[in-house]
Amino acid sequence: QTVVTQEPSLTVSPGGTVTLTCTSSTGAVTSGYYPNWFQQKPGQAPRALIYSTSNKHSWTPARFSGSLLGGKAALTLSGVQPEDEAEYYCLLYYGGAQSWVFGGGTKLTVL
């Protein structure tokens, strides 16, 4: 059973920078996993932020960026705003099984 792991929770100060990571139990995450990142606030549907590692949607704020970092997918928020407090999920593609797997989510607190 493939497991995708994220930090359960992180805290950042307003204006600060924070990096969320996404790890695969199968080994290093590469661009072939097409990492996606989503933001979800309570009571709302998820909102897409990043696709295929580092591509932003037209609505994605410039302070969000995606990358690969040390064998993990990463989402970096620079200049964090209070409205960035939310749950963040990564999604990875496993080509061999033709399946996608979500990480468990990271609860980001802005304090």
Add this chain to the structure above:
Amino acid sequence: QVHLVQSGAEVKKPGASVKVSCKASGYTFTGYYIHWVRQAPGQGLEWMGRINPNSGGTQYAQKFQGRVTMTSDTSVSTAYMELSRLRSDDTAVYYCATPNEGSWGQGTLVTVSS
């Protein structure tokens, strides 16, 4: 842009089936895979599977194999997800989505209760 509208909330008894629809607009329906994702109360997101509306081809998460059926009707630009042999732990919000295009439906709450 891609817009997805789902059917309304459902209440089902254990052992029954539920079929959720997802009507797409704003793009060529056969152009993108439609994925189905669920979220149990207070829990994270769970990928259930996806369908290629162009070919009808599907991939399902192993957990749901044998219990889920995803279909599409190109004449009405609508995808469907049917889950059978419902249990109480299937109570969740079910979403359709096109992840790479960034669009999600509004979610459909399915409650399984006797």
